[in-house]
Amino acid sequence: MRKQIVAGNWKMNNDVKETKSLLKNINKGIKKMSLKNKKVIVAPSFTNLNTAISVTKNSKIKVAAQNMNAAKNGAFTGEVSANMLKSLKVKTVILGHSERRAYFGENDAVLKEKVDSALAQNMKIIFCFGEELSDRKDNNHFKLVESQIKNGLFHLPESAWKRIVLAYEPVWAIGTGETASPEQAQEMHAFIRKTLSEQYTPELAENISILYGGSVKPANAKEIFSKADVDGGLIGGAALKADDFLAIIAAL
Numbered sequence: 001m002r003k004q005i006v007a008g009n010w011k012m013n014n015d016v017k018e019t020k021s022l023l024k025n026i027n028k029g030i031k032k033m034s035l036k037n038k039k040v041i042v043a044p045s046f047t048n049l050n051t052a053i054s055v056t057k058n059s060k061i062k063v064a065a066q067n068m069n070a071a072k073n074g075a076f077t078g079e080v081s082a083n084m085l086k087s088l089k090v091k092t093v094i095l096g097h098s099e100r101r102a103y104f105g106e107n108d109a110v111l112k113e114k115v116d117s118a119l120a121q122n123m124k125i126i127f128c129f130g131e132e133l134s135d136r137k138d139n140n141h142f143k144l145v146e147s148q149i150k151n152g153l154f155h156l157p158e159s160a161w162k163r164i165v166l167a168y169e170p171v172w173a174i175g176t177g178e179t180a181s182p183e184q185a186q187e188m189h190a191f192i193r194k195t196l197s198e199q200y201t202p203e204l205a206e207n208i209s210i211l212y213g214g215s216v217k218p219a220n221a222k223e224i225f226s227k228a229d230v231d232g233g234l235i236g237g238a239a240l241k242a243d244d245f246l247a248i249i250a251a252l
């Protein structure tokens with residue numbers, strides 16, 4: 001059975017104090033929930049990872065990083081390596097978020113290197129991809145998504161996929177208040193699974209969790225998560241309020 005996951009991508013939000021308080025409130029709410037076959041992840045910025053790890057020590061929340069550099073170490077001012085994350089006990093990293101692709105020049109080739117580096121350190125990866133509005137208007141969205149997955153991940157052996165979660169995030173739905181309809185999400189997720197099945201095996205495709213991201217809120221989470229190939233969500237804005245995040249987890 002595929003794991004159901006809600007992951008909160010905090011982006012460049014929250015200082016140490018806010019991180020503590022938000023996580024304490026999420027912890028409190030989660031204690032009352034049964035999380036059978038469900039996983040809750042939060043991804044604070046690098047400066048708050050240590051705090052997040054210590055506040056979630058005895059809780060069901062897992063902590064992920066939002067990015068990492070592909071290099072092991074060296075003269076890369078301002079960067080953070082997989083090894084550094086692991087030394088904080090952070091075992092998961094988000095790679096390929098559309099903001100990294102758009103604002104920091106992370107193309108498929110860079111992401112492929114990051115994927116390899118994270119896997120070499122035994123980390124888990126939430127790999128993000130998704131089309132721009134213009135791709136969808138040109139009816140190019142399936143091709144584009146297929147190429148992002150292929151270029152970033154299809155060089156991997158089957159065994160590596162145990163450590164990969166996919167996150168389909170149409171760029172036009174991120175932070176815009178515009179959500180893909182549950183049908184649009186389902187259509188793309190089914191396409192992704194078919195693509196995986198053709199490249200690898202039907203079993204592998206069946207076992208990969210595919211999250212949807214882009215303006216998921218308490219009001220629309222249940223309907224999106226109810227779709228057969230949607231295994232949870234990657235949440236931005238709504239992950240910054242404990243009540244909203246908890247309501248989205250409850251919708252899983």
Ligand code: PGA
Binds near residue numbers: 009173175234
């Ligand atoms: P959003 O962001 O929920 O604010 O649209 C999602 C994301 O960027 O992962």
